Amino acid sequence: MDQEFDVIVVGSGAAGLTCAIVAKKRGLKVCVLEKEAVFGGTTALSGGVLWIPLSSHGRKQNPQDSAQAVHAYMMNETGRFYDEHAVQTFIDNGPKMVDMLESQTAMQFVPTLYPDYHPDVGGGVDIGRSILAKPYDIRGLGKDMPRLKLPLKTITFMGMMFNSSNADLKHFFRATKSLTSAWYVARRLVHHLRELLLYRRAIQVTSGNALAARLAQSALDLEIPIRTSHPVTALEHTEGRVTGVRVHTPEGAGLLMRARYGVVLASGGFPHDLKRIAQAYPHLRRGHQHLSPTPTSNTGDGVNMAEQAGAAVDLRFVDSAAWMPVTPVQFGGGEVGVFPHLLDRYKPGVIGVLSNGRRFTNESNSYHDVGLAMIEACKSLPETAMWLVCDKQTLRKYGLGYVKPAPLPIGSFLRNGYLMEGATLAELAHKAGIDPQGLETTVAAYNVHAERGEDPEFGRGRTSFNRYLADPDHKPNPCVAPVRKGPFYAIKVIMGDLGTFDGIQTSVHGQVLRSDGSAIEGLYAAGNDRASIMGGNYPGAGITHGPNMTFAYVTANHIADQAGA
Numbered sequence: 065m066d067q068e069f070d071v072i073v074v075g076s077g078a079a080g081l082t083c084a085i086v087a088k089k090r091g092l093k094v095c096v097l098e099k100e101a102v103f104g105g106t107t108a109l110s111g112g113v114l115w116i117p118l119s120s121h122g123r124k125q126n127p128q129d130s131a132q133a134v135h136a137y138m139m140n141e142t143g144r145f146y147d148e149h150a151v152q153t154f155i156d157n158g159p160k161m162v163d164m165l166e167s168q169t170a171m172q173f174v175p176t177l178y179p180d181y182h183p184d185v186g187g188g189v190d191i192g193r194s195i196l197a198k199p200y201d202i203r204g205l206g207k208d209m210p211r212l213k214l215p216l217k218t219i220t221f222m223g224m225m226f227n228s229s230n231a232d233l234k235h236f237f238r239a240t241k242s243l244t245s246a247w248y249v250a251r252r253l254v255h256h257l258r259e260l261l262l263y264r265r266a267i268q269v270t271s272g273n274a275l276a277a278r279l280a281q282s283a284l285d286l287e288i289p290i291r292t293s294h295p296v297t298a299l300e301h302t303e304g305r306v307t308g309v310r311v312h313t314p315e316g317a318g319l320l321m322r323a324r325y326g327v328v329l330a331s332g333g334f335p336h337d338l339k340r341i342a343q344a345y346p347h348l349r350r351g352h353q354h355l356s357p358t359p360t361s362n363t364g365d366g367v368n369m370a371e372q373a374g375a376a377v378d379l380r381f382v383d384s385a386a387w388m389p390v391t392p393v394q395f396g397g398g399e400v401g402v403f404p405h406l407l408d409r410y411k412p413g414v415i416g417v418l419s420n421g422r423r424f425t426n427e428s429n430s431y432h433d434v435g436l437a438m439i440e441a442c443k444s445l446p447e448t449a450m451w452l453v454c455d456k457q458t459l460r461k462y463g464l465g466y467v468k469p470a471p472l473p474i475g476s477f478l479r480n481g482y483l484m485e486g487a488t489l490a491e492l493a494h495k496a497g498i499d500p501q502g503l504e505t506t507v508a509a510y511n512v513h514a515e516r517g518e519d520p521e522f523g524r525g526r527t528s529f530n531r532y533l534a535d536p537d538h539k540p541n542p543c544v545a546p547v548r549k550g551p552f553y554a555i556k557v558i559m560g561d562l563g564t565f566d567g568i569q570t571s572v573h574g575q576v577l578r579s580d581g582s583a584i585e586g587l588y589a590a591g592n593d594r595a596s597i598m599g600g601n602y603p604g605a606g607i608t609h610g611p612n613m614t615f616a617y618v619t620a621n622h623i624a625d626q627a628g629a
Contacts, residue, residue, distance in 0.1 A: 069095045071623055072309055072323040073330055074296045074366060077105030078609050079591030080330035081279035082161070083616035085169060088286045090624035092325065096288060097311060099295040099331065099361050103280055104213035106332050106358050106563055106592070110272030111406075112197040113176065113606035114613060116158040119195060121175040126192025131155050137180065137187025137603065145381070145599025153572050154597060154614050161617040162195070169282035172198040178605040179528040181430040190528045194605040197275035202267055204281050211292055212280065214265065215273045216357055218393050218403040218466055275609065299327065299369050299587070306373065306586035325627045326588050328574070328619060333564035333592030334364030335385065344384035344566060347439050347448040347559050355390050355560045357402035366593035367567055373587060376569040376579040381600030383565065386608065387435025389450065390560030393466045394480050403466045405452070405557060409434065410533040412545030413458030415510060416450045416557070418442065421493065421502025423510065424450070426522040428530040428543040432602035435559060451496055451554045453503070455547050462535070465555045484554045492552045507547050517541030563608060565596040574619030588623065590616040 070092040073080045081103075084094045098105075116122065117134040134155055139146045165171035178194040202209050259267045269277060283290060293314040300308035300320060308322035334340045335358045342348050371377045389409070393401040408414055409427040416427045416434070418441055425437035442448040452464060460470035467477050477483035486492025489507055493500035513520055517540040525531055525543035534542035568576055568589040575583040591612045598607050 067319065068322045068324070069093045070324045070627060071095075071326050071328060071620075072097060072321060073328045074309065075099075075105060075330035075332060075591065075593070076103035076280070076290055076292075077107040077330060077332060077591055078275055078279060079612040079616040080105070080328070081276075081283050082165070082613045083328050083330065083590050083620045084288050085279065085282050085286060086164070086617050086620035087624060088283075088288050089164075089168065090621065091629040092624055092627060094288050095321070096283065096290045097294045097296055097309070097321075098290060098292045099365065100213070100359065101293045102211050102213040103290050103292055104273070104276035106362060107272050107279075107609070108213035108276040109216040109357065109359065110275070110562070110609070111605070112271035112273070112275040113178065113609065114162075114173070114195050115193055115604045115606035115610035116162055116195055116614070117155060117193045119159045119162050121162075121173060121195050122192035125175055126189055129189055129192050133187045133189065135187070137185060137189075140185045140187060141182065141601045141603040142597075142599035143601075147597065150572050150597050153618060154611055157618050158610060158614040161614050164617070165282070169278075170204070170285065171278045171282055174198050176605065177532065179532055180604040181433070181529050181602060183528050184526075188603075197271065197278060199268060199270045200274040200277045202269055202273075202277050205277060205284070208280070208284060208290075209263075211290075212273070212277050213359075215269070215271070216402075216404075217395070218357070218401040219406070220266070221468070296331075296365065296369070299373055301373070304585065306584060323586065326586050326623045328588040328590055328616075328623075329366035329370055329568065329576075329593045330589070330591040330616070331366035331593055332359065332362035333567055334362065334367050335561055335564050336360050336362050337364030337367070340364055340367070340379075341385075341564075344379045344564075347442070350443070350448070352442070352448040353558050355392055355402050355558055357388070357390060357404050357560060358563055362563075362592075366589065370568045370576050370584075370587065370589060370593070373576070373584055374578050375576045375584060375587070377567065378569070379566050380595070381566050383432075383436065383600040385561035385564045385566075386432055386602055387439070388431045388560045388562045389434055389438065389557045391465050391482070391555055391557055393482065401466075402560060404431070404560065404562070405465060406431065407533055408452065408462060408464055410530070410543060411458065411462040412535055412538045412541070412543055413547060414452055414454045414462070414464065415507075415547060416452050417498060417503060417506060418450055419445060419447075419498055421499040421504070421506050423506055423522065426519075426524050426526075426530070428524045428534060430529065430602055431562075438559060448559045450557050451498055452557055453492070453507075453547060453552065453554045455549055456551050456553070457548065458545065459553050464553060465557075467555070482555060486552050487550050489550070489552055492554055496554045496556065498554070511546040511548070514544050514546040517544050519544050563592045565598065565600045567593050567595045570594050572615075572618070573622035574615060575622075588619050590619055
């Protein structure tokens with residue numbers, strides 16, 4: 065095998081593959097190295113949404129949006145970490161990246177209806193900044209199809225995938241109430257079961273799996289090698305410049321691979337670097353529990369290698385990760401999955417309480433905002449945890465966590481303790497470890513206003529984002545309904561993450577920087593290995609993939625310019 069390239073990219077997620085594709089399009093010889101036996105990284109497990117203000121898709125939805133509004137929103141959202149030059153570079157290059165990929169590769173996007181997560185903040189909008197990877201038939205990968213990372217098991221139904229922003233889920237929620245939805249669900253299930261029989265996996269993929277698959281197909285079409293099971297163990301230096309990498313091959317041998325113009329670290333950040341997250345995550349510093357649904361292979365390899373090369377890797381952000389409330393799911397045989405609470409918190413009739421039985425936040429805010437509130441509210445408690453509580457009617461209509469709505473059974477979840485049940489709120493509280501009087505008082509006070517669709521304490525349903533993932537058929541407030549009649553149900557939710565925000569300090573072009581601001585020649589960072597432009601905040605759907613892919617595009621073009629390509 066050829067061991068000398070112009071650019072070596074470490075990691076096969078969205079940022080790494082975008083960088084590789086753009087560099088190859090610019091005429092450079094590129095190789096992608098992936099630690100796991102499958103490609104796609106965290107991207108393949110994600111929602112596949114990109115936050116790209118002023119894209120061609122977004123301009124059609126919201127012609128009034130402007131660069132000034134984006135700057136204002138970013139300034140309000142990122143605070144002291146606002147970087148005007150970086151934001152302008154993002155604004156200038158995000159739409160170019162999208163147009164280039166759509167016109168020259170297998171990558172295709174569709175618009176979404178997502179509002180910004182804080183549309184009421186100055187510069188925020190109700191529509192037009194988030195786009196989504198178009199669904200994809202992975203048979204287009206040919207012989208490489210088995211190498212695509214499977215989606216997160218806990219957010220599929222028998223391996224079948226959904227887009228939260230399309231009609232799929234609405235039909236599944238209404239399958240027992242509408243003949244149209246029942247017919248839709250039946251057809252989807254028949255097609256999916258046929259795929260399982262023929263291929264033992266879903267072929268029609270959506271969300272992050274579609275994003276990873278389309279980017280991988282684009283790279284493979286360009287004859288970019290994606291070498292899986294090739295973990296990089298060290299950077300190679302020659303006269304103060306990074307000139308290659310040391311790789312552990314599937315055969316067990318150490319291998320030196322050289323890069324003429326640059327090594328790009330895009331290995332997924334450090335959500336499973338136990339030493340670093342123990343320093344970075346406030347609830348872990350208290351000794352509380354944390355569970356991440358990101359790939360366990362994301363152990364901070366890129367960040368650690370950069371640090372060893374002299375890079376600045378300071379934990380600057382107050383919130384070093386994208387917080388996600390999660391629950392552990394027992395699959396049997398010792399297998400434990402992680403369920404991210406992406407949808408249930410928005411539904412009317414579901415509330416979140418602490419161990420004292422009290423609500424503490426607007427449950428219909430973004431997962432990151434609910435995580436922030438949870439970390440703060442639990443700082444003096446024995447654990448960082450909340451309980452989602454609802455009644456039987458709500459459970460049957462929407463499900464709760466990994467528990468699916470009617471007519472699917474709930475018995476196994478009651479037996480293994482994932483779901484707790486009580487004929488009364490007091491009985492439920494005793495089983496769940498919640499203060500009974502606190503829960504009864506909270507529900508009674510909440511119900512008084514919820515009967516009218518109001519939540520004066522926390523304002524559920526106040527913003528377009530609150531309402532977006534709720535139930536539009538529930539009136540007058542799609543986010544608010546009372547917790548009425550037993551039996552009552554609860555699940556215990558702990559803190560997790562969707563990936564890290566802090567990371568390697570870089571120039572706007574992705575050059576890895578030392579503490580004195582000088583660049584380490586030949587070394588670049590992209591994706592979650594690079595410190596986020598968002599400064600530890602989460603302003604909208606796709607604020608990881610959008611900036612990550614945009615700056616990967618910028619980095620690849622910078623390397624090509626330096627190489628004279």
